Amino acid sequence: GQNIDQPTEMTATEGAIVQINCTYQTSGFNGLFWYQQHAGEAPTFLSYNVLDGLEEKGRFSSFLSRSKGYSYLLLKELQMKDSASYLCAVRRSGGFKTIFGAGTRLFVKA
């Protein structure tokens, strides 16, 4: 079957670090994406992992373990504007289809 699991909500403090986990089970794997989505807006691309390991991009990092079906998004030096939903998505083999998780709503408090 196909399934992507991520926590529904998380709360963190401004300036802190937060890790959002994602586990997946899909038939065929061709990369994992993280998107940020502010309320009422479209998802925007954050990161892409196709090989195991850590990808760092400024305050955001994403990790992938294909053998464990596991990824996480790490946000450092949290800012209020980071309050948003974070979507984990897996692209299936063949490249046509991407399966999305339900998203993790992150609340950043002062």
Place this chain on the structure above:
Amino acid sequence: NAGVTQTPKFRVLKTGQSMTLLCAQDMNHEYMYWYRQDPGMGLRLIHYSVGEGTTAKGEVPDGYNVSRLKKQNFLLGLESAAPSQTSVYFCASTPRRGGETQYFGPGTRLLVL
């Protein structure tokens, strides 16, 4: 570049009415997608297209039809709207080459009464 645009931004329909949502992209992307997003659920794929003149069903195609007569446009049709189709609809596009993200339009909010 405008990227991906969607028309209309918001619409209210009565049960049984029909409408067409328009998606346009100016990035010369081969692949285009229609998703719906409902509270507590991830983006679910309705239909997709891998090129001009070709379309295919996604996870939740019932009640929807699509057409891709031109490479830059992807139309989503609701022939007889139902309250269960109340949702936010997102169009997305991506180039054929691997490793590229999907680029999303701003979304269309549809309310079916």
